[in-house]
Amino acid sequence: MSEEPLVNPEVAAMVGDWRGYVEAKLGFRNHWYPVRFSKELDEGAIEVIQLLGERLLLKRIDGKVYAMRDRCLHRGVPLSRKPDCYTKDTITCWYHGYTYRFQTGELVNILAVPDSRLCGRRKIVTYPCEEAKGLIFVFLGDEDKVHELKKDVPPGFLDEDLMVLGKHRVVESNWRMGAENGFDTLHIFIHKDSTLRHFREFNFPLGHTPLPGAVTRVEDEDGPKGVEDDFSKHHPVWDGEIDGQVVIRGPKLDKVKGTSASVGTSIWLPGVLKVNSFPMPGITQFEWYVPLDEKRHLYVQTLGQVCTTEQERVDFANKFETHWKPHGLDGFNGDDIWAREVTEPFYADDYGWVDEMLCEPDTTILEWRRLASDHGRGIQTKQDLR
Structure with a gap:
């Protein structure tokens, strides 16, 4: 099934040399965006944000900010609905116990199925973060093109x-x-x-x-x-x-x-x-x-x-x-x-x-x-x- 376009194709075809801009209704990927001020995210705190249509989780761990997509791989529920963090650098899905590491997005455990072959083999999407001039920036795009x-x-x-x-x-x-x-x-x-x-x-x-x-x-x-x-x-x-x-x-x-x-x-x-x-x-x-x-x-x-x-x-x-x-x-x-x-x-x-x-x-x-x-x-x- 083809993807439904965000922009009316007829309009996109009529605007000529700025078609890409009109098609970027949700913005441009592979760019840095400021999402919060640094002072708004304390150590250990989690912030739920939206960026280019994606829901993300921010967390500061040992002073550094990490960004992870707010969606469990198992059944697609938002982790933020009830953020269970049993250790400082992981978050566990409240629904079935899937547990992910913030720094890498790696599925490190399923608390109810600790021997699952999925552990260590799957990851939630994560995005790089940087802080500059008191702002938290997130690079939303492909990690190998930062x-x-x-x-x-x-x-x-x-x-x-x-x-x-x-x-x-x-x-x-x-x-x-x-x-x-x-x-x-x-x-x-x-x-x-x-x-x-x-x-x-x-x-x-x-x-x-x-x-x-x-x-x-x-x-x-x-x-x-x-x-x-x-x-x-x-x-x-x-x-x-x-x-x-x-x-x-x-x-x-x-x-x-x-x-x-x-x-x-x-x-x-x-x-x-x-x-x-x-x-x-x-x-x-x-x-x-x-x-x-x-x-x-x-x-x-x-x-x-x-x-x-x-x-x-x-x-x-x-x-x-x-x-x-x-x-x-x-x-x-x-x-x-x-x-x-x-x-x-x-x-x-x-x-x-x-x-x-x-x-x-x-x-x-x-x-x-x-x-x-x-x-x-x-x-x-x-x-x-x-």
């Missing part, structure tokens, strides 16, 4: 002195609605009333269109693959007119200061945005759109600042809690969240990809779709969930 983490995070994220703080939450939309919302130059319009203006001066046009040379690909063999958008090469629109009458103006404080995030934005596989000089110069926002299933993504929001002294770390942490989290990650990005959730129904049946009517600034989105189709290391399918 790539370095540096190839799946934006440039600068792993810099030694960069301190990273953040939060995560579930958004009720496909991950691609998140990625395109973040990299969409025209969506700046919805942020025109942001409360962040109480804490920094913004030049915020109503919209801005990339000029030739603004949007470029980064495709170095040994680094991450992404698309960069240089805001200094944009044409901004400051006044909104209807029938020749100005009905709204974007805050314009000083031409020399340029627009918001004066350097620009970039987006990187497998789906992570980098915003320079935001929410203020000296801080960089990194945000991931992690596929949970076909209709939800985990929005991992982080801010990074170079801190070389303990006092700088304390000051950044304090400002994060009092300013940047409530007015940036919650307030400013709150606009983004509801925009994604409202957009989701239009694309849910797949026909939105051909019925949409994009305009000139959307060249950024189209370049991202093409790059993702060209360099995604594998499309998650329903077959991968079995």
Whole structure:
């Protein structure tokens, strides 16, 4: 029996050179994804997560995090329904006693059938984990094709002195609605009333269109693959007119200061945005759109600042809690969240990809779709969930 496609084949055939992106409704396999903050998983604790449609168990053993598929090989029940851990590095299925080692996924025993010939010969799927900058990353894919983490995070994220703080939450939309919302130059319009203006001066046009040379690909063999958008090469629109009458103006404080995030934005596989000089110069926002299933993504929001002294770390942490989290990650990005959730129904049946009517600034989105189709290391399918 052939596998049922995730995406309408008729739609996939119509979108041309970004077909792979449209087919990646559940995301791209063989990439690293952040799933939790390190501080959220204590020694010996188990966390149940979902990633690209798969249910996984995370456990920290002797300081290291391991990820195992949450499904017993015997009858397919979720181990998490009643996680019995009689030793620190094993989990026993509550139903029939099948016992697996977290580090390898190996079936080490069946408590009611200790002499079974299956023991030592079968394994549950496990996935590599790494921790960096206070985040737990899982590489969901084929173990013999594990790539370095540096190839799946934006440039600068792993810099030694960069301190990273953040939060995560579930958004009720496909991950691609998140990625395109973040990299969409025209969506700046919805942020025109942001409360962040109480804490920094913004030049915020109503919209801005990339000029030739603004949007470029980064495709170095040994680094991450992404698309960069240089805001200094944009044409901004400051006044909104209807029938020749100005009905709204974007805050314009000083031409020399340029627009918001004066350097620009970039987006990187497998789906992570980098915003320079935001929410203020000296801080960089990194945000991931992690596929949970076909209709939800985990929005991992982080801010990074170079801190070389303990006092700088304390000051950044304090400002994060009092300013940047409530007015940036919650307030400013709150606009983004509801925009994604409202957009989701239009694309849910797949026909939105051909019925949409994009305009000139959307060249950024189209370049991202093409790059993702060209360099995604594998499309998650329903077959991968079995």
